[in-house]
Amino acid sequence: MLRALLGRKSGPQVIDSPEKLAQAIGVGYESASGQRVTTTSALQQLVVFSCVRVLAESIGMLPCRLVKQDGRVRLPATGHRLYPLLTMAPNGFMTAQEFWELLVACLCLRGNFFAYKVNALGNVGELLPINPDIVTPRLKDDWTVEYAVDFKSGRRVLTQDEIWHVRLFTLDGLNGLNPIAYARQQLGLGQAMDTHAAKLFTNGAVTSGVLRTEQELTDEAFDRLKTEFQGEHMGVANAYKPMILEMGLDWKPISLSAVDTQFIESKKLTESQLCGLFRVPPHMVANMEKMTLNNTEQMGMNFVNYSLVPIMTRIEHRIQVGLLNEKDRLNHYAKFNAGALMRGDLKGRYASYGQGIQWGILSPNDCRELEDENPREGGDIYLTPMNMTTNPEAADDADKTAS
Known part of the structure; x- marks a missing residue:
C-alpha cells in the first residue's frame, strides 16, 4: 500500500x-x-x-x-x-x-x-x-x-x-x-x-486434411496407419496417389x-x-x-x-x-x-546509339565513351543526313532579293 x-x-x-x-x-x-x-x-x-x-x-x-x-x-x-x-x-x-x-x-x-x-x-x-x-x-x-x-x-x-x-x-x-x-x-x-x-x-x-472414423483404433493400428500414411501419401513424389482406406476411414480435406x-x-x-x-x-x-x-x-x-x-x-x-x-x-x-x-539492355543501348549517330546527335566516340571504351581514330565526326541539309542556293537568292 x-x-x-x-x-x-x-x-x-x-x-x-x-x-x-x-x-x-x-x-x-x-x-x-x-x-x-x-x-x-x-x-x-x-x-x-x-x-x-x-x-x-x-x-x-x-x-x-x-x-x-x-x-x-x-x-x-x-x-x-x-x-x-x-x-x-x-x-x-x-x-x-x-x-x-x-x-x-x-x-x-x-x-x-x-x-x-x-x-x-x-x-x-x-x-x-x-x-x-x-x-x-x-x-x-x-x-x-x-x-x-x-x-x-x-x-x-x-x-x-x-x-x-x-x-x-x-x-x-x-x-x-x-x-x-x-x-x-x-x-x-x-x-x-x-x-x-x-x-x-x-x-x-x-493441416491439409484429416482422417476420420467412428471406430476405435488400437495403438498398434494407429501406429501402422500413421507409418503407412506418411510413407505413401506425404511429399511431392506421392502427390495424386490413390488412397486405400480401411476400417471405415474417411479423408476430409481442409481448405x-x-x-x-x-x-x-x-x-x-x-x-x-x-x-x-x-x-x-x-x-x-x-x-x-x-x-x-x-x-x-x-x-x-x-x-x-x-x-x-x-x-x-x-x-x-x-x-x-x-x-x-x-x-x-x-x-x-x-x-x-x-x-x-x-546498361542492362544491350540491344536498346545500341539501337539508340545507331539513331544518335545517324541523325548527327552523337559521334562514334561519344558512344564509345558511354560504353567505357577508348576513342578510335576518325570517330569524332558528326554525320548529317543528305535529305536534312540546307539549300545554299535558296539562301543566296534570299540575300540578293533583300539587297
Whole structure:
C-alpha cells in the first residue's frame, strides 16, 4: 500500500529490445491498431525494407558528376574541390555509393538528411553524415536557419554554412515530412498482421486434411496407419496417389476459411499501399501478381521518371545551393546520370546509339565513351543526313532579293 501511495513500482522495468526502449523514452508513433511504429519496427516489415533498399541502391549506383557550363559547352569540373567528393568519397570512411544510399534511406525513413560540412579554404572538403534524430532545425526571425545538434559532448547550434540539409516534401519549407509518421496507421496494421500470423503458426495447427472414423483404433493400428500414411501419401513424389482406406476411414480435406482468405487479401492490400507510399512498383519488391510482359517495361520507365527523378533533382539542387559558393553555383551544377539504368539492355543501348549517330546527335566516340571504351581514330565526326541539309542556293537568292 505504501509503495502504491508513493508511486514506486514493485520491480524494475526490463528493456531488452529496441521497441521497449522506444516506448520507455517516448520515441515512435502510436497507431489505432495498438502498435507503436518506429523506424526499426517499420524496417522489420519486408515490403518497407525492400522499398527503401530499391530506392537507395538504385540512386546509389548512379554516377553523380559536377559539371561546369561555359556558354553552350558543358564539361566535367574535374578540377573543382567538390568533384571527388561527389564521384568517389565524401569522407574518409564512406564511398560515394554508400553516402547516396544513406541519404536516400534517411529521406525515406525520416524525411530529412543532415551532413556536417568540413570547410577548407572556402570550399567543402568533407561531408560527415549526422543522425537526423539529434538535429532540430529552426527558422530565426531574420529568415536564417540554425540547427541545434545534440552531440555526445553536448548541444551545439550550427548555421547553414556548417550543415548540409536535404529535405523531402515539406509544408513549412524547412522540415521534411516523415513518411513513417504520416503512414503510421498502415504500418501499425502491417505490424499487427505480422504478429498475428506469427502467433497463428506458433500456437495453431495448420493441416491439409484429416482422417476420420467412428471406430476405435488400437495403438498398434494407429501406429501402422500413421507409418503407412506418411510413407505413401506425404511429399511431392506421392502427390495424386490413390488412397486405400480401411476400417471405415474417411479423408476430409481442409481448405482456407473465409476469415483466412480475407486476412490474406487485407495483408496484400496493406503491402500495396506501402509500395504506394514509397512510389515503388510492386514488381520491384518481388510482387509479380498483376505483372505481364507488356507492362513490365512501362512500369520500369515509370519507376525512373516518377520515383527516382524527384529524389535526384532534390539532391542536385541542394548540392548546387548548399555545397557551392555563390560564385561557383552560377556556372556549376551536379547531375546524376540516369542513363546508367539502361546498361542492362544491350540491344536498346545500341539501337539508340545507331539513331544518335545517324541523325548527327552523337559521334562514334561519344558512344564509345558511354560504353567505357577508348576513342578510335576518325570517330569524332558528326554525320548529317543528305535529305536534312540546307539549300545554299535558296539562301543566296534570299540575300540578293533583300539587297
